[in-house]
Amino acid sequence: MATLNMVVNGDPVTVEVTPDTLLVDVLRNQLGLIGTKVGCGEGECGACTVLVDGKAVVSCLYPALKAEGRQVLTIEGLSKGGELDIIQQAFIERAAAQCGFCTPGFIMAVKALLLENPRPAPQEIEAALAGNLCRCTGYYQIKEAVELAVQRLNAQGGQP
Amino acid sequence: MTVQAVGESVERLDILTKVQGQRKYPQDFSMPGMLHAVVVWAANPHARIWRIDTAAARQVPGVVAVLTHEDVPVNEYGINEYDQPVLAGDTVRWMGDRVAVVVAETLPAAQEGRDRVQVEYEPLPVVTDPVAAMAPGATLVQAGRGTNVLKHIRVRHGDIEQGFAAADVIIEGRYHTPFVEHAYLQPEAALGYIDEQGRITLIVAAQWPHDDIRQIAHALALSEDQVREIVPAVGGAFGGREDISLQILVALAVQHTRRPVKMVWTREESIRGHGKRHPFTMRHRWGATREGKLTAVEIEAILDAGAYASSSIPVLQNAVSFLAGPYAVPNASLDGYAVLTNNAVTMAMRGFGSTQPPVGYELQMDKLAEALHMDPVELRMRNLLAEGSMAVTGNRMPAGTAVRETLRAAAEAAGWRQVGGAWQRPELESPASSCRKRGLGVACAYKNVGYSFGFPDRSTASVELNLDASGAIALATVRCAAVDVGQGSQTALAQIAAQTLGIDVDRVRVAMIDTAAMPSAGSSSASRHTFMSGQAVLRACREALSKRDAALRQETGVARVAASAVYEGREARHTSPYDPETGQCEPHISYTYGTQIALVDVDVETGEVDVIRLYAATDVGRAINPQMCFGQVAGGVHMGVGYALMEEFVQRDGLIKTASFRDYQIPTIADMPRELISTLVEAPDPNGPFGATGLGETPTLPTAPAILNAIHDATGVWISELPATPERVWKALHLSS
Numbered sequence: 001m002a003t004l005n006m007v008v009n010g011d012p013v014t015v016e017v018t019p020d021t022l023l024v025d026v027l028r029n030q031l032g033l034i035g036t037k038v039g040c041g042e043g044e045c046g047a048c049t050v051l052v053d054g055k056a057v058v059s060c061l062y063p064a065l066k067a068e069g070r071q072v073l074t075i076e077g078l079s080k081g082g083e084l085d086i087i088q089q090a091f092i093e094r095a096a097a098q099c100g101f102c103t104p105g106f107i108m109a110v111k112a113l114l115l116e117n118p119r120p121a122p123q124e125i126e127a128a129l130a131g132n133l134c135r136c137t138g139y140y141q142i143k144e145a146v147e148l149a150v151q152r153l154n155a156q157g158g159q160p
Numbered sequence: 161m162t163v164q165a166v167g168e169s170v171e172r173l174d175i176l177t178k179v180q181g182q183r184k185y186p187q188d189f190s191m192p193g194m195l196h197a198v199v200v201w202a203a204n205p206h207a208r209i210w211r212i213d214t215a216a217a218r219q220v221p222g223v224v225a226v227l228t229h230e231d232v233p234v235n236e237y238g239i240n241e242y243d244q245p246v247l248a249g250d251t252v253r254w255m256g257d258r259v260a261v262v263v264a265e266t267l268p269a270a271q272e273g274r275d276r277v278q279v280e281y282e283p284l285p286v287v288t289d290p291v292a293a294m295a296p297g298a299t300l301v302q303a304g305r306g307t308n309v310l311k312h313i314r315v316r317h318g319d320i321e322q323g324f325a326a327a328d329v330i331i332e333g334r335y336h337t338p339f340v341e342h343a344y345l346q347p348e349a350a351l352g353y354i355d356e357q358g359r360i361t362l363i364v365a366a367q368w369p370h371d372d373i374r375q376i377a378h379a380l381a382l383s384e385d386q387v388r389e390i391v392p393a394v395g396g397a398f399g400g401r402e403d404i405s406l407q408i409l410v411a412l413a414v415q416h417t418r419r420p421v422k423m424v425w426t427r428e429e430s431i432r433g434h435g436k437r438h439p440f441t442m443r444h445r446w447g448a449t450r451e452g453k454l455t456a457v458e459i460e461a462i463l464d465a466g467a468y469a470s471s472s473i474p475v476l477q478n479a480v481s482f483l484a485g486p487y488a489v490p491n492a493s494l495d496g497y498a499v500l501t502n503n504a505v506t507m508a509m510r511g512f513g514s515t516q517p518p519v520g521y522e523l524q525m526d527k528l529a530e531a532l533h534m535d536p537v538e539l540r541m542r543n544l545l546a547e548g549s550m551a552v553t554g555n556r557m558p559a560g561t562a563v564r565e566t567l568r569a570a571a572e573a574a575g576w577r578q579v580g581g582a583w584q585r586p587e588l589e590s591p592a593s594s595c596r597k598r599g600l601g602v603a604c605a606y607k608n609v610g611y612s613f614g615f616p617d618r619s620t621a622s623v624e625l626n627l628d629a630s631g632a633i634a635l636a637t638v639r640c641a642a643v644d645v646g647q648g649s650q651t652a653l654a655q656i657a658a659q660t661l662g663i664d665v666d667r668v669r670v671a672m673i674d675t676a677a678m679p680s681a682g683s684s685s686a687s688r689h690t691f692m693s694g695q696a697v698l699r700a701c702r703e704a705l706s707k708r709d710a711a712l713r714q715e716t717g718v719a720r721v722a723a724s725a726v727y728e729g730r731e732a733r734h735t736s737p738y739d740p741e742t743g744q745c746e747p748h749i750s751y752t753y754g755t756q757i758a759l760v761d762v763d764v765e766t767g768e769v770d771v772i773r774l775y776a777a778t779d780v781g782r783a784i785n786p787q788m789c790f791g792q793v794a795g796g797v798h799m800g801v802g803y804a805l806m807e808e809f810v811q812r813d814g815l816i817k818t819a820s821f822r823d824y825q826i827p828t829i830a831d832m833p834r835e836l837i838s839t840l841v842e843a844p845d846p847n848g849p850f851g852a853t854g855l856g857e858t859p860t861l862p863t864a865p866a867i868l869n870a871i872h873d874a875t876g877v878w879i880s881e882l883p884a885t886p887e888r889v890w891k892a893l894h895l896s897s
Contacts, residue, residue, distance in 0.1 A: 034188040035181020037395075039345045040427040044821035047345055075181030088179040092171060095787045098795065099646025100178030101185060101345040101395030130830045133821070135343050135396050136646045138794030139829040140836055141787075 006067045008033070009077030017064045024048045024059035026067075027074060035075035035104045039133070046132030049105040049112075050074045056112035058131075075104035078111065086156075087111060087149045096145035098136035106132050110146050118153055120146075165658035166850045169787035170665045172651045174393070174644070183393045187349035187424045189363050194351070194420035195224055196267040197413045199406075200260035200277045201432060202252035205814025206301070206502040207281035209250055209259070216276040217262055222269030225416055226277065227261045232412060233381035239371065239403050239507075243302065244468045246379050246408050252281070253301055253467035254502055255816055256433050263413045263421060286814045290464045290499035291441065301467055301500040308500040310465050311473045313480045315494040315743030317552045323456025323491030327447025331527045335444070335520040336881040339464070339809035340437035340802075341818070342509055343826050346395020347430040352410040353420040359676065360387050360411050365394040367401045367643055368683035369675050379408045380415055387411065391673040397645035398799070399508030400434050402685055403470055428819050435470055435507030436809050438463045438498075440479070440516035444524050452532055452539045456491040457484045457552070459520070465498040466505035471512070472498040477613050477738065479513030481747045484552050485521030486563045486606040487543040492552040494743065502814040508685055510799055511857050514607035519882060522603040522865035526872065536602045536869070537571045538583040544604070554744035558733065560853065562779040562843035563753040567604055569777035569839045570755040574600065588759075596761045598772075599874025604755045605861035608748035609845075609854035610688045610729045614737045617688065617729030617749060619681040621696035623657060623704045624722040631712045633663050636701075639671045641681040642693040647856055648788040649689040655784050656694045656849050660701035687752060687854025690784060692727055694849035699725035732847035750845055752853045753779040756797075756862035758833070760870040767890030769805055769871060771833035774863070778838070781845040781853030793838045793859040800863020802827045805883050 001016045008031060015030050027033040027050070036059060039047035043058040050059045051073040052066075078085040087110050090096070097103040106129065113120055113128040120128065125146050134142065177183040214226040229235050229249030236242040248257045260277050264270035285299040292298060293308040301308055324330065350364040360382070366372050369389040377384045394401070406423050413421040425433060440461050447456040461483055465472035480496040509515070529536040545551065547561045575586030591598050611617035621640035628634045638657050644650040654668040661668075671677070681693050703723035711718040729735075729749040736745045757775040762768070776793050783789045806825055810817040818824040844851025868879050877892040 028188075033181075034184065037185070037346070038187070039347070040821045042427070042820060042822065045345060045427075079180055084179070091179045092175050095169070095172060095175065095791055097172070097175050097178045098648065098791055099345065099396040100174065100183055100393060103178050104181040107179060126830050130828045133343075133345060133826060133828065135345055135398070135798070135826060136795045137791055138796075138798035138836070139832055140794045141791055143829065 008072045021064040023062040023064045026064045033074050047102050047105040049108040056109050090145040090149040094141045094145035096141040102134045163662050165655045165665050185393045189351040191420040194422050195263050196270045197263045197421050197423040198270045198274045199258050202257035204281050206284045206286045211280040213278040217273040220273045222265040223273040225263040237375045241469050261409050287501045293499050310498040313496045318491035320491045320493040324447045326455045328450040329531050331446045333444045335442045337440045337516045341809045342398045342400030344396030347425045348405045349424040350410040351422045352414040363390045367397050370680035376411045388676045394645040398510045402508040405434050435505040437509035438506040442520040452542045454489050457489045458493045459483045461496045463498045465500050466503050468505050470505050470507040475513040482514045482517045486545050488549045510860050518605040518865045526869045535583050553747050555746045560845040565841045566753050566755040566777040570757045570775045573775045574757040591761050595765045597874040599870040601758045601866045601869030603862035603865035606753045609691050610749035612748045619692040619696040620679045620726050621700045622724035623700045637669045639678045641673050641678045642689040643684040645684050652690050652784045653697045656697050657701050660698050687856040691848050695727035698849045752858050754858040756866040758866040758870040762874045767886035773835040774833040775837045779841045780855050781848045782851035783840045792855045796859025799860045804864035804867040
């Protein structure tokens with residue numbers, strides 16, 4: 001057992017883990033943050049995407065101990081004060097979720113994209129989301145939601 | 161007060177919690193003191209089991225129980241017939257058979273126990289080719305049946321000899337479609353426990369929870385009221401959750417240990433453990449006159465049913481009724497066979513036997529158009545079914561037969577024009593690169609809404625109205641066991657309720673599905689809930705309104721009224737089984753239609769197919785929620801594109817070669833048509849609520865044949881076997897004589 005200290009959604013967290021513990025298991029099983037989903041367990045589907053120090057990672061492959069001292073952001077952290085993130089609001093308005101199992105992973109992948117590049121071109125949106133699988137929507141409404149979020153973000157002139 | 165709820169793109173009831181990550185799926189539930197269970201899978205696709213040794217597994221610290229066939233009270237299940245063992249005892253017949261369940265205090269202990277269960281097998285000959293499996297003397301998959309042919313259905317309509325004699329041209333073709341994986345993103349999971357009334361209760365994703373409890377109760381030798389299913393959010397289904405997956409295993413573990421038990425399948429287990437879409441091998445022979453009128457159609461279709469019956473007979477029934485396409489065919493001879501093999505069990509998947517036939521009938525149509533030098537839209541227009549036309553099953557097509565409207569809408573969107581009374585295609589621009597060739601392809605398709613061939617279809621719903629002091633409706637709660645697997649049916653039902661009650665949608669709640677709290681509404685399949693459950697909700701709401709009005713007339717000060725209703729499909733149309741000799745019958749309650757036109761570029765150097773634009777015209781009867789309708793069309797096209805170009809569940813000698821998402825690839829955002837131009841065709845179904853018909857399946861059906869026809873239009877080669885991978889297209893371009 002080893003002690004892991006990290007900051008999750010703004011709160012300092014200390015948990016006991018083994019060297020082979022994965023970040024997704026800490027989030028879901030030890031911290032109760034069930035918004036992060038496991039769709040494949042091998043980094044192919046992106047449902048488990050979270051941000052570590054602002055970068056998107058697939059938490060089903062990410063060793064928990066690697067998060068030592070880092071900032072982890074999950075879907076639960078996006079609307080922490082009760083106010084929706086601009087991306088979440090856009091997903092609602094464009095009906096960009098059907099079964100919803102892939103949705104948190106998509107939203108976190110978009111979050112990472114917009115943190116790095118607040119004005120992505122359509123091809124950059126596609127490239128950033130090509131690692132996230134959705135079986136329900138055909139992706140068009142997801143793409144529209146991202147475009148709406150980008151438009152609003154830039155109208156505000158702010159960072160995501 | 162005028163309220164407009166139907167026809168508006170209202171916000172999905174469940175979307176706020178979905179974008180917040182708060183909506184719970186079965187794997188998100190836990191209980192104090194719960195045990196973890198894992199499956200010991202068959203290690204061979206076909207083998208005798210001589211011995212199952214669980215002693216070493218039981219000694220693993222933390223292992224509480226190792227359950228085998230000896231622990232199952234009635235060791236059989238199946239959606240259509242009880243031919244699958246819950247836990248295999250003497251024979252395994254596919255890689256998805258389960259041999260034991262290990263239950264332990266922790267997941268690692270359960271997994272270690274699983275690895276220590278020893279099973280001694282004697283391999284048996286593996287049956288993988290359904291055509292060979294039909295031959296006399298073939299190894300039997302299920303010895304007790306005496307044959308591998310699960311079912312043969314024949315249709316004899318008109319006079320086939322005369323039909324071919326009257327033909328000026330005869331077109332033949334052979335087509336093959338692959339096994340397809342549902343690939344819903346949420347792997348199978350369940351939490352089981354004993355509830356406060358002593359019922360074995362499962363929190364699980366299901367498409368027909370009441371049918372699940374029928375099968376669970378049967379296997380556990382319990383009555384149905386001793387078993388309960390609660391269905392929280394479901395992470396996609398597409399037919400793949402219509403059969404039992406892990407429900408009986410978890411219920412058995414709860415029955416045995418009397419403790420809460422959780423089981424979560426990995427992606428590999430999901431791909432291994434649930435069935436697939438049926439592969440079809442189809443042989444077509446069509447005759448037509450010089451003017452393009454069909455005179456005769458002869459088709460044989462062989463379906464690989466896999467190791468157990470599952471839904472193969474109903475899928476075959478459906479398929480045969482659609483084999484000749486949405487065309488008026490005066491003379492037809494159709495034969496369909498469902499054949500057992502040691503391949504994966506095949507089951508319901510989006511289309512239920514209507515997805516494979518268009519790969520045959522729509523390529524036949526384009527081959528015929530080419531032979532007659534006729535425009536493919538014009539040829540179809542001359543043959544399409546209309547209200548009152550006779551189908552190959554001898555029935556007359558009902559009001560709302562809108563296939564012609566979908567073809568017209570798609571063709572006009574894609575640039576077709578009527579010139580001198582005949583449809584004429586648009587000119588295409590040449591692609592920028594010289595190694596690319598561009599083509600346009602058309603495909604029409606149709607399928608049933610609701611259950612068919614005399615199988616009774618009924619849905620039930622109840623509504624409870626909370627009234628304010630003035631008697632106005634403050635809140636309406638709808639209870640209906642129609643599972644929302646992601647398609648948005650609960651939102652559509654809430655819109656139907658709101659419209660009927662004359663209130664805003666935000667005053668309607670839809671209760672979570674619990675078999676202990678509501679009767680069956682039938683399955684989330686056959687594109688049926690908007691139609692069937694929509695009617696049940698509409699009627700329950702009307703009944704509640706009249707109760708409210710009666711109560712108000714008496715000034716009773718009543719604050720709550722409730723009503724329930726049943727809707728039976730036979731109110732719309734009585735259906736009947738196939739006549740065993742002629743196949744003539746009244747097959748379906750209702751139909752729905754779609755046409756798609758694909759604009760593709762084919763790279764002749766690499767064989768890659770790039771879908772530039774897809775025009776989709778879809779019959780919805782009435783769009784209850786246009787934004788959600790678009791979502792169904794787009795999702796259907798996604799599966800159609802995967803079917804056309806990428807997806808194939810591969811097995812060799814019964815062993816799985818595409819065991820994970822690394823090997824079984826579904827389209828990503830970058831694989832979709834660059835543009836999707838969707839038209840919703842609103843030709844009311846007189847029996848649907850507010851004229852609505854089903855939508856969940858049709859958008860998948862025309863995509864693949866439209867793309868195959870476009871590949872031919874671009875390059876001149878026919879791809880008759882799905883998927884049209886770059887390798888297959890390249891070979892057709894460069895190696896064909």
